[in-house]
Amino acid sequence: MVNTVSISGRKVGTGHPALVIAEVAQAHDGSLDMAHAFIDAAADSGADAIKFQTHLAAAESSLDEPFRTEFSRLDETRYQYWQRMEFTLQQWQGLATHAQERGLVFLSSAFSVAAVELLQRIGMAAWKVGSGEFASRDVWRAMAETGAPILLSTGMATKAEIAEAVAFFQAMGSPVALMQCTSAYPTPLEGVGLNVIDELRGEFHCPIGLSDHSGSIFPGLAALARGADLLEVHVTFHRKMFGPDVVASVTFDELKMLCQMRHALGIMASNPVDKDAMAEMLQSARKVFGKSLAPVRALSKGTVLIPEMVVTRKPSGGIPPDAIEQISGRRLARDVMPDRILRWSDLMEEGT
Numbered sequence: 001m002v003n004t005v006s007i008s009g010r011k012v013g014t015g016h017p018a019l020v021i022a023e024v025a026q027a028h029d030g031s032l033d034m035a036h037a038f039i040d041a042a043a044d045s046g047a048d049a050i051k052f053q054t055h056l057a058a059a060e061s062s063l064d065e066p067f068r069t070e071f072s073r074l075d076e077t078r079y080q081y082w083q084r085m086e087f088t089l090q091q092w093q094g095l096a097t098h099a100q101e102r103g104l105v106f107l108s109s110a111f112s113v114a115a116v117e118l119l120q121r122i123g124m125a126a127w128k129v130g131s132g133e134f135a136s137r138d139v140w141r142a143m144a145e146t147g148a149p150i151l152l153s154t155g156m157a158t159k160a161e162i163a164e165a166v167a168f169f170q171a172m173g174s175p176v177a178l179m180q181c182t183s184a185y186p187t188p189l190e191g192v193g194l195n196v197i198d199e200l201r202g203e204f205h206c207p208i209g210l211s212d213h214s215g216s217i218f219p220g221l222a223a224l225a226r227g228a229d230l231l232e233v234h235v236t237f238h239r240k241m242f243g244p245d246v247v248a249s250v251t252f253d254e255l256k257m258l259c260q261m262r263h264a265l266g267i268m269a270s271n272p273v274d275k276d277a278m279a280e281m282l283q284s285a286r287k288v289f290g291k292s293l294a295p296v297r298a299l300s301k302g303t304v305l306i307p308e309m310v311v312t313r314k315p316s317g318g319i320p321p322d323a324i325e326q327i328s329g330r331r332l333a334r335d336v337m338p339d340r341i342l343r344w345s346d347l348m349e350e351g352t
Contacts, residue, residue, distance in 0.1 A: 127151065
C-alpha cells in the first residue's frame with residue numbers, strides 16, 4: 001500500500017492538504033432542488049468534495065428494516081423512506097455535473113451492487129464505503145472492480161475487520177484510504193477517537209482521516225491539526241432543519257471555518273522557518289522590544305554607579321542589561337534622568 005491516493009487528479013495523503021468532504025447524505029429529504037442547493041453551499045464554503053448516499057430500496061432493504069431513529073411523519077417504514085430518497089440516473093448525472101461545474105469532486109456512498117452499477121454509469125472518482133457496509137463483500141467487490149480508490153469508513157468495524165477489509169482491497173489492487181469514525185448520531189466528544197487516527201496511521205501505510213458525526217467543529221479542527229489526510233463532516237443549512245442527521249452536522253459557516261483552517265495549516269506546513277534567519281529579519285523589532293539600563297532616579301555628574309541605582313527599560317540601543325557588572329563602579333560623565341536610558345557616552349572613561 002502507498003500513503004497517497006489520487007482522486008480526480010488530486011493527491012490525498014502525506015505532504016498534501018487534507019481533502020474536505022461535505023456529507024449531504026439524506027439531508028435533501030428527497031428534494032432534487034435541495035440537493036443542488038447543497039452543492040452550491042458546499043462549493044461556496046471551500047469544500048473539496050460533496051458526498052451523497054445512493055439508496056435503492058429494492059436492492060438493499062426490506063419491510064423488516066427498522067428506523068435508526070423515529071423522525072418521519074411521512075414514511076410508515078424505512079423502506080418507504082429509502083424509496084423517497086431515490087433519484088433517477090439522469091438526476092444523479094445532473095448532480096454530478098453541477099458539482100463538477102462548481103469545482104467539487106462528486107461522491108456518493110453506494111449501499112448495494114445495483115447502486116454501484118448506477119453510479120458507475122456517471123463515473124465515480126472514488127468510492128466511499130459507509131460504516132454500515134463493513135461486511136458487504138459483494139458491494140466491496142463491485143467497487144474494487146472499477147479501479148477507483150476506496151474511502152473506507154471504520155465506524156462499526158473492529159480492528160480485525162479493518163485489517164480484513166484493507167487486505168481485501170489490497171488484493172484487488174484498489175488504492176485505499178481509511179477514516180476513523182464513530183457511528184453515533186451525534187458522537188460525544190469522548191467518543192471521537194482522535195487516537196485511532198494515529199493508530200491507523202501506524203498500522204496501515206495509506207491516507208488516514210476522520211469521518212465526524214459530532215455536530216461540532218472541534219473534532220474536525222483537532223483532526224486537521226493532527227495531520228488528518230481527509231475530513232468528512234455532515235452539513236446542514238441550519239440546526240433547526242428537518243432530518244435525522246441534523247444533530248450530527250455542522251453548518252456551512254462552520255464548514256467554511258474548517259476549510260480555512262485546512263488552508264492555513266497548509267500554508268504553515270509548506271513554509272518552514274529558519275529561526276536564526278527569522279531573528280535576523282526581526283532586528284528592528286528586537287530594538288523596539290528590547291531593554292537597556294536606566295537610572296532609577298535622577299543622578300548627578302560624578303555619581304559612582306552601583307547595581308541598585310539602575311533598572312531595565314525599553315528600548316534597546318543603550319547599555320544592555322547584561323552589562324550591569326561592567327558599569328558598577330563607573331562615574332557618570334553628566335547628569336542623567338530616570339526617563340532616559342543610559343548610554344556608554346553617559347559614563348566617564350574607566351580610571352577617571
